[in-house]
Amino acid sequence: MRWVRCSVESAECPQNERPPSEHVCQKEPCDRSEGNYVEGQRRWKVGTWGACSRSCGGGHQRRQVICVDDMESKSTSCPLKGRPPESRLCHVEDCPKWALGTWSQCNTDCGDQRRRVVCQDWAGVSQPDSHCSRPKPQEVRPCDSRDCAQPPFAWHPGPWSQCSASCGDGLMRRSVECLDGGHRPVPYVHCKEEPAPADKRDCRLAACPRWQMSPWSPCSAPCGNGTHKRVARCMKRGREVPAESCSEPRPNGQVRPCFLRPCHYRWKKTRWTPCSA
Structure with a gap:
């Protein structure tokens, strides 16, 4: 919207030539896809989907759906026909269950029969036993119910x-x-x-990483008294690794004196200053 002013009284200007004070802001149809349905100045606002109520076997997810106006304030005037769903199905695949093999043949009266019992998901892929909610079926059973005289x-x-x-x-x-x-x-x-x-x-x-002292550094002075230094490095198989890989406290660095050769001193003369008189 804009205001148009005339330099004289409005009645003096030709009214049929007066510029418009309004124009259309949006000429395309409103988006009526899920979560963006607009009716006048109100729309449906949806939240994010919550966690699935089950990890398998068909559960439900829920989210918040509210009607709001342009100021994001709650309203009750949104049409129900365009209301997005509040819940949906999730994890519809079957839960893991026990797959049973056939019993083996009995070799002796006092022996036993065995079968393979595996926890599998809906695609037939083996899973840890803890993923099957029901008790694990019997894998071993005696071949004969009579008591053997000398159990092995x-x-x-x-x-x-x-x-x-x-x-x-x-x-x-x-x-x-x-x-x-x-x-x-x-x-x-x-x-x-x-x-x-x-x-x-x-x-x-x-072998675990451990601290090793580095080689001594060169002498810090080319002549006269100087020092050698070395530090602890965390090493594994001859290669340096991050310090946190070593579990023991890092040893302190080491310093020792060094003397390569005596220093030779000589007089150094400068230029004469200007004469004082």
């Missing part, structure tokens, strides 16, 4: 853990159980005829 007790060690250290010397551990023929844990006394396997062992990884 034996030690069964588990897999070794990772080394306890990320570099240098560390320790690996594993569980060792005494199991009967049905792979059920029993007191250790039943397996005492055989020595128990070790439940820990040493492990050694690449």
